[in-house]
Amino acid sequence: MDILHWFTLPLQHEFMVKAVLVSMVVGVVCAVLSCYMTLKGWALMGDAVSHAVLPGVVIAYILNIPFAIGAFVFGVSSVIAIGYIKEKTRIREDTVIGLVFTGFFALGLVLISKTPSNIDLTHILFGNVLGISDQDIIQTLIISAITFVTIAILRKDLLLFCFDPTHARSIGLNTGMLYYTLLSLLSLTAVAGLQTVGIILVVAMLVTPGATAYLLSDRFDYMMLLAIASGVLSSVLGTYISFYLDAATGGCIVVLQTLFFVAAMIFAPKHGLLVRMRQKQAAA
Amino acid sequence: MTTSESICIEVENVTVAYHNKVALHGANLQLRTGSIYGLVGMNGSGKSTLFKAIMGFVKPVTGRVLIKGLPIHKVQKSSLVAYVPQAEEVDWNFPVSVWDVVMMGRYGYMNVLRIPRLKDKRVVRESLERVQMSEFRDRQIGELSGGQKKRAFLARALAQQATVLLLDEPFTGVDIKTEKTMIDLLLDLKQQGHTILISTHDLASVTTFCDQVILINRTILAYGDTSEVFTEDNLSQTFGGAISDLSLNKSQLARSPKEAL
Numbered sequence A: 001m002d003i004l005h006w007f008t009l010p011l012q013h014e015f016m017v018k019a020v021l022v023s024m025v026v027g028v029v030c031a032v033l034s035c036y037m038t039l040k041g042w043a044l045m046g047d048a049v050s051h052a053v054l055p056g057v058v059i060a061y062i063l064n065i066p067f068a069i070g071a072f073v074f075g076v077s078s079v080i081a082i083g084y085i086k087e088k089t090r091i092r093e094d095t096v097i098g099l100v101f102t103g104f105f106a107l108g109l110v111l112i113s114k115t116p117s118n119i120d121l122t123h124i125l126f127g128n129v130l131g132i133s134d135q136d137i138i139q140t141l142i143i144s145a146i147t148f149v150t151i152a153i154l155r156k157d158l159l160l161f162c163f164d165p166t167h168a169r170s171i172g173l174n175t176g177m178l179y180y181t182l183l184s185l186l187s188l189t190a191v192a193g194l195q196t197v198g199i200i201l202v203v204a205m206l207v208t209p210g211a212t213a214y215l216l217s218d219r220f221d222y223m224m225l226l227a228i229a230s231g232v233l234s235s236v237l238g239t240y241i242s243f244y245l246d247a248a249t250g251g252c253i254v255v256l257q258t259l260f261f262v263a264a265m266i267f268a269p270k271h272g273l274l275v276r277m278r279q280k281q282a283a284a
Numbered sequence B: 001m002t003t004s005e006s007i008c009i010e011v012e013n014v015t016v017a018y019h020n021k022v023a024l025h026g027a028n029l030q031l032r033t034g035s036i037y038g039l040v041g042m043n044g045s046g047k048s049t050l051f052k053a054i055m056g057f058v059k060p061v062t063g064r065v066l067i068k069g070l071p072i073h074k075v076q077k078s079s080l081v082a083y084v085p086q087a088e089e090v091d092w093n094f095p096v097s098v099w100d101v102v103m104m105g106r107y108g109y110m111n112v113l114r115i116p117r118l119k120d121k122r123v124v125r126e127s128l129e130r131v132q133m134s135e136f137r138d139r140q141i142g143e144l145s146g147g148q149k150k151r152a153f154l155a156r157a158l159a160q161q162a163t164v165l166l167l168d169e170p171f172t173g174v175d176i177k178t179e180k181t182m183i184d185l186l187l188d189l190k191q192q193g194h195t196i197l198i199s200t201h202d203l204a205s206v207t208t209f210c211d212q213v214i215l216i217n218r219t220i221l222a223y224g225d226t227s228e229v230f231t232e233d234n235l236s237q238t239f240g241g242a243i244s245d246l247s248l249n250k251s252q253l254a255r256s257p258k259e260a261l
Ligand SMILES: Nc1ncnc2c1ncn2[C@@H]1O[C@H](COP(=O)(O)OP(=O)(O)OP(=O)(O)O)[C@@H](O)[C@H]1O
Pocket: B018, B019, B023, B041, B042, B043, B044, B045, B046, B047, B048, B049, B050, B086
């Protein structure tokens, strides 16, 4: 089967057209945000927020409001809770994060089990992009647009905030605003990613493309482009592979992303293992 | 009228505490425009704390700081004040170049999107030249030596084109030649009417470029013209009487080179 065919054939199904489109958009947006997450060291925070949105999603289903709203509220409140507990007690931050997000997640599980509705837990946990509804597509597109535009405008301010918050403050940037902007985008994007790969794996979308690109470049602009490239490629290819193999879409996407990362780790021109080994040999 | 206009930084009865432990007590200062103030004191005497209080990074328990008559948050956006902390707490692996970092000093002059204009690029180029870092402009920021890193961040402060410069120990880890160029640079800026507050442990060099000194030990002990304040008595009080012959001799050497000869 020739390669073009491999790509065009599944697009005869309407659901595949939608799935590829959504994966692509989510791939781009998550990749863009992942650059800031890796640089700020917020992987654990990303994991926390993406899990903590669960009760919000369930409540939104019950109230019949867009689930992005519920997720957003709970994502942000989990972060506020983490900040509050950290400040008021002597417990270390990683412990607080672990404590809060599992608490939120558990609450979500209880809510789902007690809600007499047709919420499919597996779809939330593992994503269901091949069966995504039009309403959910619209939501995902809106969220993605908001995130994309916000980052396009605040790109450099956010970068400075991640790199040197002291300087950001000293030139009068509102660092508190930037902090909460980044967190809000994280909550929103977690919801977008939830559609494709599900709550459990969404953190991979928010970390891996950035980490891969970080190994490949010492310039932020290139890093961003490389992250987008690897994010989109893995999302789209992963969707196709899952179609052909009839395998879990989220799993396929994240496995691909991880493979990209491993490849970067070994072959990266400057920071790769091969280059390092050669340098060592040359030095010896 | 003339006096109030020539006052650049006013520190009024500022007390700063960390976790209920007082680090700086009842500090009063009036810094005149167009002078270089050397801030001298022991480790833990509150020098960095004073800088942070001026920048508004720590909230004083009592008192207030005014810059050109305005609270700090009102002047920050206008790029009036540039601050170089004692140690940069940044991730040195961050994917930014020296050029990018110095350009960050220009954000205050740019629109929301922070797109550099010709003038911004020119100023960045000049700032790098002034600290002799032009050849490193495309290096990733972590691929510099300690002294070169300090110079890069000084260049960023220069690029801000602020008229008030707050430099917290800019000479630590910097070689003698570079220190000399940096001092010449500061004297140059003073000529242009800039106000500079600089903390240092190099007592010998204080007399060579600071026309004013501030002696600090958890409170302001004395400040004013270097010739009047930088005395043996005052210094031994600042360093708790523990000042050895060594450092005092050094400072005397610096003050009266003829005698030493
Ligand atoms: N973040 C902080 N939390 C708690 N205590 C602090 C903090 N920063 C400084 N201190 C304390 O406040 C006092 C003054 O510290 P500061 O950093 O201002 O000293 P310094 O004069 O700059 O010293 P050095 O010459 O070592 O730089 C010290 O006793 C220090 O232990």
